Amino acid sequence: MEGGGETPVVLSGRLDATQAVAAQAYLDRLQGVVTLDCSDLQYLSSAGLGVFLKTHKRLLGAGGRLRLTAVNRHLQDIFSYSGFDQILEIEPGR
């Protein structure tokens, strides 16, 4: 995970229950409109959804938000079936 501020945060690999704590700790440091580049994020579980939700709610409370770009098909399905596509700004990948 790298980036932040004006630079998109690049997520890579798998955001599962073993990675959620570290991901949350990193995202907790960011403010404003935070863009997550998901082009290299291959896998997401409900633990990852929890990280995104907690981060988005915190940012909303301070006038910011979370947005995701380059989201693959697996992630799109997860976001769609969980209703997260209605609460997060999501840009599909190619």
Next chain:
Amino acid sequence: MSESASFARRIDVLAEIFAFTTAAFERQGVPGALRADVDFVLEELFTNIVKYSRGKAPVAIEIAAIADGVEVTLTEPEADRFDVTQAPPVDISLPAVQRRPGGLGLHLIPRLVDSVQYGYSEGERCSRVVFRKTSAAPSPGAAGRDGGERC
């Protein structure tokens, strides 16, 4: 052909489970495109066991190729009855500020696979979840309780 492995009840074992599914898919010629959804279901079921079950015995996972896909069986010994196909519904229409992450995993399982079935053996105190994922067009999966009563 099928293959199985047993896993200790620890969250950090997830990496071993994912390595097992990767290798089993390759050995059995299961389409790799199905693996993310299979891993998702296994992670949700396994982490649920780690968080809430009182048993100590390892959890077994069996993977068997079927036409255009895979059938996966997760067996939990020393289990209390908990039918994952009957989990409370989650309101996915709520705005972000009213959302809670809990329950989403079990809500998503039947939506990501073709079918999921739960069985429980009172005598053996053993639960078993069987799910199938194929390359067929995605649609909300069928859920039921005929996953068998023997472990």
